[in-house]
Amino acid sequence: MSGKMEPMSHPYDLDHLLEAGQRLVRSVDGLRGEDWTAPSLLPGWSRAHVVAHLALNGEALRDVLRGAVDGRPVPMYESNERRDTDIEELAQADDAEIRERLLASTTTFADAAQAVPGAAWEGRFDRTADGPSLPLGAAPTMRVREIEIHHVDLATGYSPDDWPAGWSAGVIDGMVKRLDPDVGFMVRPLDVERTWEVGTRVEDPVVVTGPVAQLAWWLTGRSPGEQVSSSRGVLPQVGGW
Numbered sequence: 158m159s160g161k162m163e164p165m166s167h168p169y170d171l172d173h174l175l176e177a178g179q180r181l182v183r184s185v186d187g188l189r190g191e192d193w194t195a196p197s198l199l200p201g202w203s204r205a206h207v208v209a210h211l212a213l214n215g216e217a218l219r220d221v222l223r224g225a226v227d228g229r230p231v232p233m234y235e236s237n238e239r240r241d242t243d244i245e246e247l248a249q250a251d252d253a254e255i256r257e258r259l260l261a262s263t264t265t266f267a268d269a270a271q272a273v274p275g276a277a278w279e280g281r282f283d284r285t286a287d288g289p290s291l292p293l294g295a296a297p298t299m300r301v302r303e304i305e306i307h308h309v310d311l312a313t314g315y316s317p318d319d320w321p322a323g324w325s326a327g328v329i330d331g332m333v334k335r336l337d338p339d340v341g342f343m344v345r346p347l348d349v350e351r352t353w354e355v356g357t358r359v360e361d362p363v364v365v366t367g368p369v370a371q372l373a374w375w376l377t378g379r380s381p382g383e384q385v386s387s388s389r390g391v392l393p394q395v396g397g398w
Contacts, residue, residue: 365387
């Protein structure tokens with residue numbers, strides 16, 4: 158046997174990463190004039206803010222991957238305050254500049270992901286200079302999640318129902334881990350044979366039902382729409398993502 162470490166398989170679906178980016182860019186290419194300053198589905202953010210955030214997020218995660226390959230670890234963001242300032246500044250730029258930054262970050266992130274050696278995916282990176290620390294292998298999932306969810310936030314016609322089959326369940330997996338409700342509840346899709354417990358198990362819990370994509374969307378803190386319902390009539394409160 159050789160002493161070489163077996164490479165870790167790439168922790169991402171390259172086809173989904175590329176296709177999600179292409180779908181997003183097509184939607185952004187359809188924006189004209191005042192479309193950019195129109196409200197998105199995110200309170201206080203225009204569509205320009207959402208696209209600026211996606212561009213900067215792609216650049217930040219790309220740099221994280223490049224740093225891991227070069228042996229020069231870098232945090233994803235200098236600080237949360239700097240992240241917010243950079244988004245605000247880019248959102249005020251010319252539409253063409255924002256679009257070009259998004260297109261470039263979409264391409265360069267995918268390139269950076271393909272350049273990471275298998276074993277390097279076992280490393281970690283910091284979200285900000287003072288933490289928290291995250292697994293490097295989570296970066297591609299983070300990027301796809303940002304693209305897919307914020308694509309819907311653009312309010313250009315793309316919806317959770319357009320997400321790839323099976324992907325919504327993964328979103329629920331991630332959202333359930335971050336939630337800590339005052340009273341635990343159950344999530345039970347009508348179109349997927351899975352059930353999730355959210356928070357601490359309780360006797361006779363509230364059960365939230367609906368299509369899996371719409372449940373995933375609601376668990377990110379977005380409006381649930383008419384297809385999501387609660388066994389008690391009132392939906393549990395979930396924080397924003």
